[in-house]
Amino acid sequence: MKPRVLIAGGGIAGLALALTCHQIGLPFKVFESVGKIRPLGVGINLQPSAVRELFDLGLEEALDQIGVRTQDYGMYTRFGLPIWTEPRGLWAGYHWPQFSVHRGLLHSLLLQTLIERAGPECIECGWRATGFSNESEAAVLHLRDPLGQERSEQGSLLIGADGIHSAIRKQMVPTEGEPRWNGAMLWRGTSSAKPFKTGASMVMVGHSGLRFVSYPISRPDPQTGLATINWIANLQFDPKGAFNKEDWSREARLEDFLPQFESMRFDWLDVPALVRSADRVYEYPMVDRDPLDRWTHGRVSLMGDAAHAAYPVGSNGAGSAIIDARKLGRACLDHGLGPAALQAYEDEMLPLTSKVILTNRVAGPDQILDVVEERCGGRFAQIEEVISRQELAAHAERYKAIAGYAVAATNDAPPTIPQGARLS
Numbered sequence: 001m002k003p004r005v006l007i008a009g010g011g012i013a014g015l016a017l018a019l020t021c022h023q024i025g026l027p028f029k030v031f032e033s034v035g036k037i038r039p040l041g042v043g044i045n046l047q048p049s050a051v052r053e054l055f056d057l058g059l060e061e062a063l064d065q066i067g068v069r070t071q072d073y074g075m076y077t078r079f080g081l082p083i084w085t086e087p088r089g090l091w092a093g094y095h096w097p098q099f100s101v102h103r104g105l106l107h108s109l110l111l112q113t114l115i116e117r118a119g120p121e122c123i124e125c126g127w128r129a130t131g132f133s134n135e136s137e138a139a140v141l142h143l144r145d146p147l148g149q150e151r152s153e154q155g156s157l158l159i160g161a162d163g164i165h166s167a168i169r170k171q172m173v174p175t176e177g178e179p180r181w182n183g184a185m186l187w188r189g190t191s192s193a194k195p196f197k198t199g200a201s202m203v204m205v206g207h208s209g210l211r212f213v214s215y216p217i218s219r220p221d222p223q224t225g226l227a228t229i230n231w232i233a234n235l236q237f238d239p240k241g242a243f244n245k246e247d248w249s250r251e252a253r254l255e256d257f258l259p260q261f262e263s264m265r266f267d268w269l270d271v272p273a274l275v276r277s278a279d280r281v282y283e284y285p286m287v288d289r290d291p292l293d294r295w296t297h298g299r300v301s302l303m304g305d306a307a308h309a310a311y312p313v314g315s316n317g318a319g320s321a322i323i324d325a326r327k328l329g330r331a332c333l334d335h336g337l338g339p340a341a342l343q344a345y346e347d348e349m350l351p352l353t354s355k356v357i358l359t360n361r362v363a364g365p366d367q368i369l370d371v372v373e374e375r376c377g378g379r380f381a382q383i384e385e386v387i388s389r390q391e392l393a394a395h396a397e398r399y400k401a402i403a404g405y406a407v408a409a410t411n412d413a414p415p416t417i418p419q420g421a422r423l424s
């Protein structure tokens with residue numbers, strides 16, 4: 001068997017790993033279940049720590065063409081009163097920007113770049129991973145196509161990058177069951193509208209029972225001044241009730257949620273108008289999975305959502321998948337193509353990502369919205385009467401530190417993959 005890495009899943013995590021393998025001269029092959037990769041999803045955010053990794057993959061110019069360098073992030077009560085605003089990315093002193101970008105465009109960029117660099121044969125679509133086995137010198141990936149045809153592939157390592165419903169994880173933890181729902185539903189969409197605040201601002205309005213998040217994911221059209229604005233409307237229900245199973249592409253109806261947001265009309269953002277101008281609306285339940293004790297079984301490990309699906313409240317799901325990819329690449333450089341590399345990667349990333357899962361359940365960056373709502377019902381003359389600047393600043397810094405993107409830690413870290421490093 002020739003040495004190579006098998007990657008199950010060609011999402012953000014799998015493609016970032018494939019590009020990293022190509023960069024360091026490590027043979028690999030991606031197996032993706034869908035027959036054709038299409039640019040799906042809506043907006044996501046990439047923190048500077050992940051953007052740095054994409055820049056190191058040579059994607060700076062391309063990212064600027066598809067996304068927006070996020071300038072600031074603000075929290076507002078349901079009446080539109082400002083609670084806290086902080087600079088982001090370059091404006092906050094990071095050496096790299098934060099990007100707001102359409103997930104589908106980012107996914108397409110990674111795919112196109114991979115094919116240009118490594119050739120179309122490096123990825124096979126239409127093959128679903130069904131499980132794995134470990135042999136003494138090889139990992140074996142079992143695959144099935146839509147006609148039921150089965151085959152197996154051997155590699156030095158196998159990485160399950162197959163998302164929140166990972167088949168590789170299911171074999172590792174057969175009793176785990178479905179993802180956990182916390183009772184919140186998210187309605188997501190993009191609309192063409194004039195950007196608000198700085199033009200590259202991310203805003204979070206309301207509280208966890210009634211929350212609206214929005215940010216532009218394109219630069220404004222010079223002719224019309226309109227940009228693509230991403231938005232997420234969030235309502236809380238009884239977690240014991242029934243809900244539609246998570247599916248990133250499930251379409252939804254405005255009447256399911258818009259009435260509750262009708263009063264969110266501010267001079268800087270008209271929420272109902274923005275929502276009504278969306279082409280399509282998708283719904284997604286707020287689900288995550290419990291942290292695992294281990295990801296690595298012999299020559300097989302997990303990454304991205306397959307390893308650590310967290311509530312999408314901290315703007316770091318896609319970013320942490322990219323960082324996994326880079327840490328895996330680095331571990332292979334340091335330890336070679338064997339179980340020791342997987343263990344080193346897991347030792348570094350599992351504790352960090354487990355903490356994020358648990359923090360996002362109770363104290364994500366938006367927790368302050370609930371604190372303010374509880375203390376004053378969302379109305380105040382001066383925010384300082386409700387909460388001190390120190391408390392606000394401490395909360396914001398605490399989350400960044402837990403999620404691994406504090407300014408100094410990001411700027412001071414050496415490159416994950418040293419420039420020019422190749423597997424010898």
Ligand SMILES: Cc1cc2nc3c(=O)[nH]c(=O)nc-3n(C[C@H](O)[C@H](O)[C@H](O)COP(=O)(O)OP(=O)(O)OC[C@H]3O[C@@H](n4cnc5c(N)ncnc54)[C@H](O)[C@@H]3O)c2cc1C
Nearest residue numbers: 009011012013033040041042128129162163248304305318
């Ligand atoms: C269609 C889609 C739309 C999304 N939209 C959003 C969004 O709007 N906002 C947001 O915050 N996040 C969205 N996400 C999730 C987001 O991309 C991830 O949370 C994050 O980027 C981590 O990426 P990942 O590669 O681990 O997982 P994913 O991006 O989910 O990628 C997993 C990949 O594995 C493939 N796959 C699944 N099962 C198998 C299998 N058995 N064998 C082989 N391949 C398999 C999937 O088709 C997918 O390409 C979306 C994911 C998908 C798949």
